[in-house]
Amino acid sequence: MEKTDIRFPKKEWSVAVRINHWCMVSFIMMLVITGIYIAKPFTYLSGETYYKFLMGNTRFVHILFGVGLVLIFIWRVYLMFFSRFHADFKDFFAFTDIKNTIAQIKFYLLVSNKPAEHKYLYGPLQSLAYGGLMIMLFAMCLTGVILMGPAHSAGLTGFVYKLVKPLENIMGGLAVVRVIHHILTWGFILFGFVHLYMAFWYDCVFQEGTVSSMIAGLLFKKKKH
Amino acid sequence: MGRQKDKSYQSTVSRQYRQLMEQCKINLDKMEQELPPPRDDLKDTLKERGVSRRDFLKWASLTTSALMLPPMFKPLVARAAENFSRLPVVWLHFAECTGCSEALLRSTYPNVDDILLDTISLEYHETIMAAAGYQAEACLEKALHDFPGKFICVVEGAIPMGLDGHYLTLGPKGKTGLEVAKEVTSKAAVTICIGSCSCFGNVPAAKPNPTDCLGVGDALGIKTINIAGCPPNPVNFVGTLLHYLMFGALPPCDSLGRPVWAYGKRIHDYCERRPHYDAGEYVEEWGDDGAKKGWCLYKMGCKGPYTFANCAKVRFNAGVSWPVMAGHGCIGCTEPAFWDSMAPLEKPIAEKNVIGGEVTVDKAGAALLGVTLAGMAAHGVISAIKGHKPENHD
């Protein structure tokens, strides 16, 4: 057995972040699937109208998970600033270290063997992608709440809708809000694929157990920390 | 529901309504004293047009409920209708097609709304007045002089702002639309914008908007009541004027200046095809089986879900029909910039061309996804072949 194979576990992700991550994955997947049906429904032919409720149910699920996503997003932002394990809001700016960023781009393009230094929780490009995801999530939740508003004018929804109505007017009406919502969905789909690929690629290239780190929370480093 | 059974709640509500009614009576008295006598007696006019008293009362109760008032206001609505022709109105036309005037003043089977609009005391209306040239100008000046701060200014059409407003000049003195609008609205009691052009710019202001058209409110920086629609429903206009006669004030409006009683809910919320929407039954093609069965027009580009208006409730042409009932989706004409934001009009909004040409969001997204997947595959294979490994990594 060679010495270099000895690895030391290092805790990378807190329990809260891990749970939050998997909630987000499942909720976003559910929302993309139901969202695609709402955007491009197919006709449900068999049976009589009075006992069918396909679009109604799909919209119900979509709204249910959408409200859930708003809460998960708020939780994630809270963890960003107040996590007791590691409040990571500064790590979202890792890309501002230009030298590091260039080194990372070269490493990703397979032209150099020196990856960026591991100064922050996220790599420079990773920070950019996750920062973008947070912004997309915010925009998605906001447009979603605006679209939910007019159909449910009572209770909390009605109250929140009053608050966001000026934004709807600024954007140019519900139709424009809807288009933005639709475009952002594609952003999530693209992010999902790239994120998945990068996680696997990291796991293969660095051999630190990147994929399992989001489950067990541990990365296996060569040096002790 | 629980709150309605509550006695104290109910007594508060009925007290408030009684107060409102008192206020309304006082206001109507005031109007009757201040404004000139009605031009025609409504009772005679109705008789001439073959509308019975019973029909008139039916209309009154309908309008009362459309205005979201309790039934006890019915006599007051009827009284306001009788005084309708007292209101001096100056009707201005700017960049538009006169479709709104046509829709309001011309109907084959006029109901009470249309008759009321026929009897309206128009001091100035470019399309239908007999006067022309300097004589017309004199009419306008007379109206401004006789009823300062009393008359209602109705504006139809957007105001071109380009070239200092010179894309639109009117009348024998060659005034620009902007000048006329400023002059008249500054003396009016209220300015009512009729049609989406004067409310938000609409078709004249659609991209690329060569004449820099703006809605009246934006162009002059004033508060207007916006009876949006292309064309709007006569009921919404008449109801707003009746509200003004009854309460001396315009009805509460949403954030875009549209009266809430008419534009508070979406087309989609009132639509009679809505059950088919929720069931998942859509017209897939013009004239298919679904179309014959009256299924939802969402996939044929209905913009009802994004459009605030009461068309489904009050309908057009004396309640005969409305676009979705006739089998074509809503095109969203009561919304700002609908010509641009609602396009494509006969396809779902998800198929909007954002980049231009034939490229829809979905096509662009799918192409991008394809490129990404191919790139990832290539990247993975090359990494494996090269045996890409980090150097000196901790």
Ligand code: SF4
């Ligand atoms: S026809 Fe239009 S307004 Fe009516 S339910 Fe379908 S989408 Fe909504």
